[in-house]
Amino acid sequence: MTLTHEHVTELRLEFPALQQTIHGQEIAFFDGPGGTQVHGSVVDAMVRYLTEANSNVHGQFEFSRRTDETVSAARDAMADFLHARRPEEIVFGPSMTALTFHISHALARILDSGDEILVTNLDHDANVAPWMALRERGAVVRTVDFDPTDCTLDLDELRSALSSRTRLVAVGAASNAVGTVNDVQQIAEWAHEVGAWIYVDAVQYAPHAMIDVQAIDADFLACSAYKLFGPHLGMLWGRYELLDRLPAFKVVPAGDGPPDKFEQGTGHFEAMAGTTAAVEYIASIGRRFGEPEDSTRRAAVIAGMASIRSYEGTLAERLIAGLQRIAGVRIYGVVDPARSEERMPVVSFTLEGRSPNEMARCLGDEAIFVWSGDFYAIHVIARLGLSEAGGLVRIGLNHYNTVAEVDRLLDVIERIACGSS
Numbered sequence: 112m113t114l115t116h117e118h119v120t121e122l123r124l125e126f127p128a129l130q131q132t133i134h135g136q137e138i139a140f141f142d143g144p145g146g147t148q149v150h151g152s153v154v155d156a157m158v159r160y161l162t163e164a165n166s167n168v169h170g171q172f173e174f175s176r177r178t179d180e181t182v183s184a185a186r187d188a189m190a191d192f193l194h195a196r197r198p199e200e201i202v203f204g205p206s207m208t209a210l211t212f213h214i215s216h217a218l219a220r221i222l223d224s225g226d227e228i229l230v231t232n233l234d235h236d237a238n239v240a241p242w243m244a245l246r247e248r249g250a251v252v253r254t255v256d257f258d259p260t261d262c263t264l265d266l267d268e269l270r271s272a273l274s275s276r277t278r279l280v281a282v283g284a285a286s287n288a289v290g291t292v293n294d295v296q297q298i299a300e301w302a303h304e305v306g307a308w309i310y311v312d313a314v315q316y317a318p319h320a321m322i323d324v325q326a327i328d329a330d331f332l333a334c335s336a337y338k339l340f341g342p343h344l345g346m347l348w349g350r351y352e353l354l355d356r357l358p359a360f361k362v363v364p365a366g367d368g369p370p371d372k373f374e375q376g377t378g379h380f381e382a383m384a385g386t387t388a389a390v391e392y393i394a395s396i397g398r399r400f401g402e403p404e405d406s407t408r409r410a411a412v413i414a415g416m417a418s419i420r421s422y423e424g425t426l427a428e429r430l431i432a433g434l435q436r437i438a439g440v441r442i443y444g445v446v447d448p449a450r451s452e453e454r455m456p457v458v459s460f461t462l463e464g465r466s467p468n469e470m471a472r473c474l475g476d477e478a479i480f481v482w483s484g485d486f487y488a489i490h491v492i493a494r495l496g497l498s499e500a501g502g503l504v505r506i507g508l509n510h511y512n513t514v515a516e517v518d519r520l521l522d523v524i525e526r527i528a529c530g531s532s
Contacts, residue, residue, distance in 0.1 A: 224249030
């Protein structure tokens with residue numbers, strides 16, 4: 112079931128930021144790939160934690176017990192969201208980037224010289240740089256290319272690059288720069304055939320489609336709550352036996368088992384409270400407007416994400432078709448409507464005669480928020496030959512965006528292209 116205009120209108124009222132204006136103009140938020148707006152229940156949950164539970168963990172008093180419960184609830188929520196086998200497989204940290212570096216440091220301690228790691232040119236640097244750093248330990252890092260004509264990963268090259276020396280394949284579930292969806296389930300199967308692990312960056316995928324770490328047979332998967340209508344917090348899922356096996360850098364009093372050994376220092380507990388609320392919000396979409404198969408939160412999340420995916424797909428199709436009608440616009444990535452499942456609703460383009468930063472400024476002056484540049488996907492931009500030109504203009508669609516906002520965006524871009532703005 113898809114979201115309707117009436118559903119979206121109702122949901123938009125629950126986001127405080129969406130009620131703001133700039134110089135009398137309503138803000139159109141197309142900046143979601145860099146961080147979505149926050150649902151009101153998330154704000155409430157964080158305030159409630161800070162006023163009714165603020166403490167450190169494992170104390171012998173009520174606020175500390177409430178904090179213990181907050182942490183446990185957040186692990187349960189993310190375990191439901193990702194379909195983890197157990198909540199102890201959920202590790203929290205300051206960001207996906209920090210958590211990925213943490214795992215790469217741990218992996219360095221068990222690598223042998225000559226072991227191989229595969230990364231891709233299609234990924235955010237947060238899923239490249241941590242693995243490149245392992246070259247200092249003697250690892251060989253191989254890079255898999257993508258087809259610049261439609262920005263799809265070269266799966267034939269990836270498969271042929273795998274060998275008995277491959278220890279880990281790092282790949283994104285979806286590109287944060289051009290929206291390409293990768294077949295991580297197939298990549299995981301190939302990786303496991305040679306005894307390698309797969310590390311999935313799902314930051315850009317998670318706000319738009321259902322994730323099932325068991326179904327895709329991943330080994331590690333990372334995402335971020337602030338791309339999920341929640342607070343700034345990173346999450347890492349890993350198979351329990353692998354997290355248990357990896358040696359962690361930690362202080363002596365910290366627990367020796369997962370997830371404690373990977374969570375350095377005092378946690379961001381108010382953000383964990385907000386993360387639980389964010390997952391509950393997505394589940395509420397499924398309960399209110401979808402058709403959950405049963406009464407569990409996981410079923411509600413699946414129904415909610417299905418509704419979101421369907422609705423955002425219609426917006427993306429309208430946006431791409433509109434951009435294709437504007438002279439001078441070049442869209443990067445998959446544009447064929449028949450291949451819509453191969454992209455997330457992240458649409459990046461260039462306009463002849465205008466730099467991406469100039470475009471973003473012009474749109475920003477109209478209270479339309481988009482990103483420009485490389486978005487830390489420096490390898491994508493370099494491969495497309497756009498580094499010197501300033502990268503891309505990136506439009507991110509989320510379920511709180513409307514058809515009217517898309518049409519307004521297209522109208523301003525067309526005016527800019529015609530030189531009237």
